[in-house]
Amino acid sequence: MREAGRRTLGGVPDPDVPLPPGHRARPLTVHDLPAVTALVAAQERHDLGHVLVEEADLAADWSRPSFDPSLRTIGVEPLAAPGTLVAYGELGHAERGDLAVHPDHRGSGLGTWLAGWLERTARAGGASVVGTPVPAGSPADRLLEHLGWHVRWRSWVLALPAHAQVPARTLPPGHAVRAARDDELAACWQVVEDAFLEWSRRERQPLEDWAAGVVGRPGFEPWHLRVATDQDDQVVGVAVLTVGGDDGRTVFVAQLAVRAEHRGRGLAQALLADAFAEGRRHGHDRAELSTDSRTGALGLYERLGMVVTSDWVHRAVRIPT
CATH class of the missing domain: 3.40.630.30 (Gcn5-related N-acetyltransferase (GNAT))
Structure with a gap:
């Protein structure tokens, strides 16, 4: 003691x-x-x-x-x-x-x-x-x-009101949104890390650490990892989902990322629409995600019909050397 x-x-x-x-x-x-x-x-x-x-x-x-x-x-x-x-x-x-x-x-x-x-x-x-x-x-x-x-x-947590839906987007020719395969885990990690490191000040997270929070999270099911693929069936977008909430009926988009060269084509919105639809198909009728001011995505989610449910600040202190 x-x-x-x-x-x-x-x-x-x-x-x-x-x-x-x-x-x-x-x-x-x-x-x-x-x-x-x-x-x-x-x-x-x-x-x-x-x-x-x-x-x-x-x-x-x-x-x-x-x-x-x-x-x-x-x-x-x-x-x-x-x-x-x-x-x-x-x-x-x-x-x-x-x-x-x-x-x-x-x-x-x-x-x-x-x-x-x-x-x-x-x-x-x-x-x-x-x-x-x-x-x-x-x-x-x-x-x-x-x-x-x-x-x-x-940063903000946003929710999709009950019975609302994110409008579906027509995918570019040859593209698809589906559950990730087991052999695509490293490709998913690469897409997420590349996208997040565009605005986040941190070292690249090792694949093993990222995987622990995704496929290693208690309760993970294969449908929780969604991908957007191009005409060559390569992963170009990723949505990581978790489920829970007070009543266990919430699907939360924990990570959402699209390769820089594939943005502006509706893939992020298609992944969101797919994520929330999959959640409801599995009995989770509430949908949430979070974003912060570094991404500039708040307005996008609000235009899709999501509403802010909590407002956060990241407070920090500089450490003298």
Whole structure:
């Protein structure tokens, strides 16, 4: 058992950064995933009025070969209630983390402590900046603003209203939209990574890490990975789907990408229409996706009839060298 009031970084206590009194911290393991999910859900329910987090998404992220939760997570428990997770932090990627404090435990200094933990953990990994997404105007947003964290970009979750449909698009001659084959996994990864790295400041994600979050995600079924192919049956567009939601009836487009030279031909809209239609065919009558200000795609989705259901900001802090 670690000494109360000490932070851990990679399993090493840091006596110079004490926790708020009455708490202790420890790295997390995969056995803590249900507790982390419940904690994040409580925060989202309080701040948004609904829950977005899925344990399957966390499990997929933590199963990436490059991710070691013993080095890149922290959980906080009250000394009076050991085993009760009331706050957690995670450095999921070099410059991006996630933080959560149970609403009943806000105001105790845990949010400030976690923000410092995230900054120091990112610094130890060589990052020059680190950020985290928070609902716009939420207590976490106000706290990070007070701590001097700036807004790097905005993001939105959008939903397709019940019974609405994304208008179908006629595909170019010889093109098709279908489920991906097993032998097309690397081609799908290449399309997604090439597209996302046009605007995202990060290293290329290894195929094994990407696959862990797609075909390795708990509950994955073959119809969840959709592709658009050209006249040579080569993958030129990809849609990655997940399913879940409070009632298990939501299909979420987690990733959508089209090769640069094939854009402007309706393939993204065709993939969306296909994704939502497939979701409904499998009993998922709600459809959602997210986008952010770096992509410039918000207007496109709104013109297709989707509506914003939550507004987020990615707040970040520059790390002194």
